[in-house]
Amino acid sequence: MIRLLTTLHDWVLSLTGWQRYGAAFVLGLLTAAAMAPYYVLPFLVTGFSGLVWLMDNAVRHQRAGKVAFWTGWWFAFGYFCLSLYWMAFSFIVHAEGPGHMILLSVLGFGGVFGLAAFIALFYGMALWLARRVWPAGWMRVLVLAIAWSLAEYARGHLFTGLPWNLTGQAFAGLSALSQPVAWIGTYGLGFLILIAAALPAACIPAAPAATQAEARIAPLGASAGIVLAIALAGAIRLAGADVTMVENVRVQIVQPNIAQRDKLNYDLWVDNFWANLNLSGGAEAQPPSGGQLYVIWPENAAYSYFQRDPSALDVLQDRLPDNAVLLAGGTRYDAVGPDLYDYFNSLLILSREPLPEEDTSAIDRMESETPWSVRRAYDKHHLAPFGEYVPLAGLWQAIGIGNVVPIGQPFTPGAGPETIDLGRARMSPVICYETIFPGRLYPRGDRPDFLVTITNDAWYGDSNGPRQHFDISRLRAIEAGLPMARSANTGISAMIDPYGRIVNKLALYERGVINSQLPGAIPPTIYHYTSDFVYFILLAITALWVITSYNVGGRSRFFS
Template sequence: MASLLQRRGVSSLLALLAGALTTLTFAPFNVWGLGPVAMAAFYVALQHVNVRQALWRGWLFGVGLFGSGASWVYVSIHDFGNTGGPLAIVLTVLFIAAMALFVMLPALLYRFAASSRLDVPAFAGAWALGEAFRSWAFTGFPWLFLGSAHVSSPLASLAPLGGVYLVSLVVALSGALLARALLSRRWWLLAPLAALWLIPLALPTQWARPAGDEVSVSLVQGDLPQLSKWTPDGQRDAINTYFGLTRQQGLDSDLVIWPETALPMLEQQAMPFLQRVQSTLPADSTLMTGIMQRVQTGMFYNSMIALGDTPGQYRKAHLVPFGEYLPLEPLLGGLLKIFNIPMGNIGAGGNDQPPLQAHGLRLGVAICYEIVYPDLVRQRAESANALVTISNDTWFGHSIGPLQHMQMAQLRALENNRYLLRATNNGMTAIVAPDGQLQARAPRFEPAVLNGTVRPMEGLTPFTRTGSWPTLLLALLMLLGGGILRVKQRNTH
C-alpha cells in the first residue's frame, strides 16, 4: 500500500481528488466529516517528496478544490459579463489555476518539516498559515476555508474561541493524525484524534448574552433580473417592487432592510423615493438600503445608508478586485470591457466607520464579499451588538456560490455571537442566530419579505477580543517545532 502511494502518478491523483473531495464539506453538500479524510489524503500525497513534487501536488490539490468549489465564477463572467463561452472558459480556467497556486505554500512549508517526529502538527500549522496568507495576499480570497464547513459540526464551539483558522487547524490536524495512524499502524494516535472532536463538545458556543428588547425586522428581497436592472425599465421595476413589498409586509417592523444596490441608481436620484417610503413607515421605524453614492470628486462608493431617527452611512471598505476596481488599471484597462463593469471608479471606505443604529441595535456592516473576511467582521463586531450584511448574489445565478457565501456569513455570526441579518436580491436572505444557525430564511429566486425578530447581544467572544493572531501564532509554533526537529535529526545522522 505504501509503495503504491509513493508512485508519482498515484500521489498526484490523490492530491487532486483530495481537493475535489473538500468541496463536499461545504454548502450545499455539508458533509463536513469528509474534511479530515481529504486532509488525510493530502498528507499522504506529500510524503517522501522533494520541493518540486510538493509544489506540484499542492497545486493539484488547489485545482481540485477551486475547480470543483469555485467554478461558479464562470456564471458571473459568461451569463452576466457578456463574455462569450470560449473566452469565459479560458478566464475561469485561469482563475482556478491562479487560485490553486496558493495551496503550494502550505505544501512547501510542510515539506521543510516533513519526516520529523512532529510532522503531524507541522502539517496542520502549515495549512492554517496557508489559509491566512490566502486571505491577505493581493487583497485576499478567503473562500473555501476548511473551517467554514463546520458551523453545525462538533467543532463549532472552536469558532468563537479562535475563529475559522482554529477550526481549520483542528480539521487539518485530524486528517494528519488519521493518515499517520493508518500508515504506521500506530493505533494509539486515534485517541488524540478522538479528543480533538470530543473536547469541543464540552466547550460553550455562547460567550455573549441578550441585552435589550426584541427588535422586529423585515428583510426585503426583490428578485430583480441582473441583466436589465440598470436600464430605465429596470429602475422603474426596482422602485415598484421594493415599494410594493415594503408596503405589503414591512409596515409594522422596527427595521426594514433592502439589499445591496436595491435601487439601481445613485443616492441623489433615489433619495426622494426613499424618503417617501420612509414616510409610509411608522414614525420610529428605520429603513436601511444598499445604494451607490457619488461624491464631488467623481468617485463612487458602494454604500449602505440608514434613514429615520438615526441616519447614517457605511461605505464598503474591502473592494473586490476585477469586480469593483481594476488592479493596475493603466495596464489592464481593456478588461473593463470584458467584465462589463458599469462603474470602474469605485472607492474604498475607511476601516473605522461606526455602526449603523436602529432601536437599540448597533449594526456592524459588511457589504457582500466583506462578510467572508473573519478579522474584518470581528473589528465591526467589537463596537456592535448585531451584524448586518447585504449582498447581490444574482451574479452567480443558480450555482453553489451563494450557498457557500451564506455558510461563511453564518460562521461570522458564530465567531462573534451576534445576530446577523442578511438581505440579498434573490437569496439567500436570512436571519442568523448568535450560534450560527439559520433562525429564518426566505425562499430563493422569488420576491419575498422575511419578517422576524432579533435582540442586541452583550459581551465579546475570545475571538472578537483577540482576533486570529493567537491561532496563527500557535500554527507558526507547530510548524517551527517540526522544522527545527527535522534539522536536528539531519544533523545527528
C-alpha cells in the same frame, strides 16, 4: 482496516509523474466537497490524509523539493477549481448573444482556473518548505497542518486577500462544531480540523509498510478525540445559549428575488425599486408603540434612485410607518469635477426623524414633500476585484469585453468599518465581499448591537457560491458574538443569532420577507478581544513541539 490502509499507502507511494499529480488534483476536488452545499465531511479525511501520503511519496524522490511543490500545487488547484467555479457566472451575465456567451464563458472559466492556479502557489510553496522537515512518524501530520494553515492565512491577507472556503468553514453548517471560532477564530478551527483530518494517515509509517514497524490504530482515536472535543465544547456553549430579544425593535429583511440581468438593466431600475418597496412595511412588521422598525433591502436595491429623483422619498411615507428606518443597498455619487463623479457602493440609511449623532457630511440634502431623507451612508471599503474595480481594465476594454462593473466605471472605496446609532440599537453594516474577512466587521473599540449584511449573490446563479457565502456569514456572527440580519437579493437571507443559529431564513430564489425580533448581543467573545492571536499561539505551541521532537536525522524522537 489497517491492512486496507497499508495497501492504499503503498499504492500512493508507487505513484509517479502525472499519476501523482492527478491523484493530488482529485483529492483536492474531494476536499472541497466538504464545504457547502455538499458537506461531505469525510472527504476532509480522504483529502488531507491522502496528501500526507503523497508527501511521503514526494520526500523519497531525488528532486523532493520540486515534487513536493507540485504535489501541493495540484492538490490546491483541484480544491479551488471546485471552490471558486461560481465566479465564472458573473462574466456570463453580460452575454448579449450566443457568440458573446461562448467568449465570456471561456474568459470566465479561464479566469477561475487562472485564479485557482495563482492561489495554489501559496500551497505549493508551503509543501516545498514542509518537505525539508518531514519526519517519519505521525509528527509529519503536524508539519503538514502548520504549513497548510500558514498558506491559508497568507492567501487570506496578501494581494487584498481571498479567505474563501477556509478549512474551518467546513463545520459552519453544524452549530455545535462551529462554536470554537468564538475563541480561536476560523483560522484556529481550521488548524484543528487539519490535524484531525490528516491524523488517520499516521496509522501507517512514512516508508513502505513492509520495512517499518507495525502500523498503529492510535492516530484514528486521536483524530476522533479532536472532533469529539470540538463537538463537546460547542454543545456546552450552546447549552447555555439563551438569547433574549431586544425590546421595542422589529427587523424586516426583504428578498425581492430579482434576476441579475434585470438588476443591470437601467430601464428597470424603477421597477426594481418598487419590487423592494412593495414587500416592505405591513401590519406584521409593526413594533410595539414607541419602538422602531428596521427595514433592510439588499445590495444595490435602490442604485442611485434616491439621489437622482428626490421624489422617490415621498413614496416611503405611504408604505413605511413613521418609526421605520430603511437600510437600503444603493449606489451614490459625489461630483469631483465637470461631468466627473466618484461612485460608491453604499448602504443608505433613511428615516423620517434625524438619527442620533447624525453625520450628513457625505450626503447631499434632498428636498421632498415629506420629512423622509437619506440620513447617512456607509460606503463599502473593501472592494471586490472585477465586481467593483477591474485590475488591468485597459486590457479588457482592448479585447472588446468592456467593463464588468455594473455602473461602467470602478467604485471608490469608503473609509472603513463603521458603527452607526439607529436610535434603539447600534449596528455595523457589512456589504457582500466584506463579510469574508474575519475580524474586520466593525471598528475595534466600537462594538455594535448587531450586524447588517447586504449582498447580491444573483451574480453567481444557482451554484455553491451563495451557499458558501451564507456559511461565511454564520461564522462571522459567532466570532463577534453578535446577531446578523442578512438581506440577499436572490437569497439566502436570514436572521442569524449571535451563536450562528438561524432564527428565520428565506431560501435561494424565494421572494418574500422575514419579520423578526432582533436577538440581543452576547458578551464579547474571546475572538473579539484577541482576533487571531490565540490561533498564532496554537501554531507556535505546535511548532515548538515539532522542533523539540525533531533531530538531525529527520525523525521524531517520540513518534517515529
